Amino acid sequence: MSHKQRIVSGMRPTGPLHLGHYFGVIANWVRLQEEYDCFFFAADWHALTSEYADPTRIKGFVPGLVKDWVAAGLDPDKCVIFQQSRVKEHAELYLYLSMYTPLGWLERCPTFKEMNEQLKQKDLNTHGFLGYPVLMAADILMYKPCAVPVGKDQLPHLELNREIARRFNHLTGSEFFPEPADMLTEECKLAGLDGRKMSKSYGNSIMLSESIDEIAPKVRGMKTDENRLRKSDPGDPSICNLYPYHKLMTDPARLPEIEEGCKNASWGCVDCKKLLMQSLEKFLTPLHERRAACTDERVAEILETGSRKAQAVAARHMDELRKLVNFDF
Structure with missing residues (x-):
């Protein structure tokens, strides 16, 4: 007992x-x-x-x-x-x-x-x-x-x-x-991929059961800092919809690099999304393996x-x- x-x-x-x-x-x-x-x-x-x-x-x-x-x-x-x-x-x-x-x-x-x-x-x-x-x-x-x-x-x-x-x-x-x-x-x-509350009804979510191939186009279309119209425009991670995902799933040692790259425009949003996809794959792969084993x-x-x-x-x-x-x- x-x-x-x-x-x-x-x-x-x-x-x-x-x-x-x-x-x-x-x-x-x-x-x-x-x-x-x-x-x-x-x-x-x-x-x-x-x-x-x-x-x-x-x-x-x-x-x-x-x-x-x-x-x-x-x-x-x-x-x-x-x-x-x-x-x-x-x-x-x-x-x-x-x-x-x-x-x-x-x-x-x-x-x-x-x-x-x-x-x-x-x-x-x-x-x-x-x-x-x-x-x-x-x-x-x-x-x-x-x-x-x-x-x-x-x-x-x-x-x-x-x-x-x-x-x-x-x-x-x-x-x-x-x-x-x-x-x-x-x-x-x-937040959801479009900046609103994450919700199944909004279709703005990354599901735990989705494959990496299904997630990739969602991340490519993800809303980021609206003030960055071009890669050369400096950004602000604190108002970017994508950055909280990095804080939860990307190696913390990479966060200063992401912040600095965004602020001085040496990183574009595409670069940021590519790194996020790598982080998502590393994070989700063990979940997908456990799910597949759960018949x-x-x-x-x-x-x-x-x-x-x-x-x-x-x-x-x-x-x-x-x-x-x-x-x-």
Whole structure:
């Protein structure tokens, strides 16, 4: 039995992961698996909150998500990788917690309004979408973690999670749920290839699963310092969309050379992109090799084993909760 402190986190399976996901989330998970008892899950029920009208693709996205995780360095021998919908106790705890959660708490959730505005082409005025923070609370509280790795945009959700835990504990006269701390992750300062936020929907991303041949034309068309109309024009790396990629993936010893070459115009943007392609190939090749080794059969094995481990913990905690609320019929 592990004596490490536990953390829990998940991602919605809505398509392939890109470099923003890697540097913003997955790289941190890879570090955490060495220090904590980590539970990472494919949040397929969460994907349904916005994809309910056409859920057919979710099933195919789950294996791809796991392959991207393994490619990025998650090790099933060091962490528990599982699928949310395979652990039915999540749905039961979601039901119980929904009974304890005031409607006003959900209506004031900032993401409810933001996503409704951003995804106007979809009808998100559903009970499932309004209540998804309760499902998120169930996902987390089920495993009684000490902390949850989150970005700043997720802090309101985690605070709501703690409020639900406090209310449940108060009304049941118990200390059943610990209040998980936020483990704030460093924001990934990596814009999309066109300078906007990196997003699958914008088509401005480099996917972890893309081949070098597929990436090359994307890098050639990448937005750089708009003030450099000609190679002879001096540039400013601090406002160049390309330079943050170098800071994350190019040998740090080369950065002063890149900066100086840009500022004195001895380097052109084409030179900079050629070096970035070399850095990308060096960075992505090990990921591609691990992904290729992670067959569909291996993914099925990972999810079967991980979901079984998660379900064992969830079943034990739900047995305790049913007794606490006198529903152990």
